[in-house]
Amino acid sequence: MAVSKRFLSLLQFQLAQFADRPDVTSLVVYVAEAGQGEAPHLVPVGQWPLANRALPALALDNPLSGAAELRRWLPLRDQGVLLGALRVDTLQLPWPEPLRQRLQAVALCLTEGLCLDLEQQRMQQQLTAQREQLGVLLHQLRNPLAALRTFGQLLLRRLDGDERNRTLVEGLLQEEQQLQRYVEAISHLEGGALVAAQGQEPTPLLLPPSLGGPTGQPLEALLAPLVQRAAATASLQARPWHSPDQLPPWQGDSGAVAEILANLLENAFRYSPAGTAVGLQCQARPSGGWRLVVWDAGPPIAAEERERIFVRGARGQRGAELPGTGLGLALARDLAHALGGSLELASSPAALDPDLPAEGNAFSLELPGPAAPAP
Template sequence: MQLSDQFLELAQQQLQTLAADTAMARLALYVTDRDQSSTPTLTLVAQWPLDSALPPAITEDPSLRSVAQERRWYPLRHESLLLGVLRAEQRPLPGKPVRHDPRLQICAETLACILGLEQDRRRLHNQLEQQRQQLNLVVHQLRNPLTALRTYAQLLLRRIGPEDQQRSLVESLIQEQDQLDRYLQSLDRIGRGDLRLEADVSAPLLLPPVPVDAPDLTVADLLTPLIQRASATATLQNRPWHGPEQWTAWTQAARPAADAVTAEIVANLLENAFRYSPPGCALGLKLLNHAICVWDAGPSIPEAEQGIIFQQGERGSSSRDRPGSGLGLSLARRLAENRGGSLELHTEPSSLDNNLPAKGNAFLLRLPPTEREQAGPNPKA
């Protein structure tokens, strides 16, 4: 068993402390060494006193297997495994029997617990390393087909004219490939020491994390690829789609890189709208005052479930027979609140805007104004 330096140091401290409080002549800690090709053996990892000669190996000293009043063995058991033993030899006093000291048993149980945690740590470390290697392999294997797809899309873009009706679809393919490249870059940097991310993120991300040195973007920059994707999806599903007719002033102001989580929230809301609203049902995205509304004209979520759907792992009754984890809305609300905004459900969308349906589901994402907007117009401008 591979042991960390921290465990070995802690084990030695335990033996020294125990020896100082009891009449011990020798303490020795052995751990079980399991080799698939041989019988488990006991390996010495700590002893007291430190300056004494090494005790003989258990397998090489038959006297250690015999009964002796001054010597006791305390097994180190964790769950159903024997992880080692603590050997304690006390100094016999003339005319007095050697008595069992309960502190030895407590020490053995403590070391067994720590050793079990050490074993779990090593196993988890190995699992994480295997997963990291597998992740690196998958990322490497994905790069070639994605590069090929981009090449084909660029060749197709050259063959069609600038006025071709299908040009926007091919350009969208290239934009989606760029987004996939960013995902792969984020995956490739997981576990590396040079990954510098936005520090103020206390909730898991739905999409790859945002590096702190990422350029500032506008809300329009963040939403454009999502709106294009939603429009294409609606066309394939033969359902009405209503996107924003124009970008308002606040959507064209540069926002901090960390506000890219806005795209994550909206992407999740759009996915939910397409997945859970009935086939053929109209849906869309509406820009309001410092707010983004993703709506559908399907049956309203029951009042009793309107709070539940924002709880982690919970789903509405109309979506339980469909794929999903029940995490999206919970994460989306946490991300919104972490950035100083909010996410709310309205089952009367027309109350937000007269052009929206009277009944349905409207998820309203409110965004806080930037520091520049809070400061107001520059009087010298």
């Protein structure tokens, strides 16, 4: 097995501590390696004191203990698997008890180091294989997306004058563009370029940059297809849908706002019972900002879960048996904070507006007003 530079540094540090033992003349660390078509053998990877001569590899069936009268071998073994060996040459046998304990501790430390090296190599191989598979999937995914775009554009030409169906096809094309943005964003994840909330460390990764939008982009253009999709979903599920009276003329990172609302609407349709109403409300605020409310008339989320559902990986009782990762609301709140706003779960829709249902759930996204002009 190949060993890392970190293990070699650990090895040299562990062996060099025997410089105060004149009764120890030589220490050599070997690792087990299986050659192609050959029996496994031990390959030397480090020695003390340092010497210019190279040590030969040894076959495992070699009578190691008989190589020298004052030489002993300590196996580096993990759960019955031989990972290597520590060769010890001394001036006397048996070893004094302090020396024996010290050598055993070094052998244990080197064994743990080899185990960590093996685990790192295994994970690196697995990660490389997953990246290759992801690359193939992304390459293959582009073909059906291109076909959807082509067929949609052809269908759009044939619907000239049919405004009702033309709107549906335009919605399909917009969704295809969004999928294409996701594909491109995933393909750029190799470089690790992700957007983090302002003022925070890069740890809470949010959205790839290609899923955001330039500052000042109109929000209305991105919300219109979301509203159309919600209306179509409600129609298919035979449930009431309440569209907003107006779309906010807000400008900023509209791509991030659209991602938040898309997540909230998807949750509303997924977790509220069939037949219950779902709606989106947009309210202008006196400060110049906007409050966007996604609400449903389903059973309210339990009070003890209202904050926990915003924790990464946590899920509420209603969605425990449904597929999901428990990341959507956490990412949505992080995005809202990065925008300078907030995302909260109200006690009921009516608590935000008396015209909304008295029972249900309402997620309120507060967007800041325009920045004050510089003096």
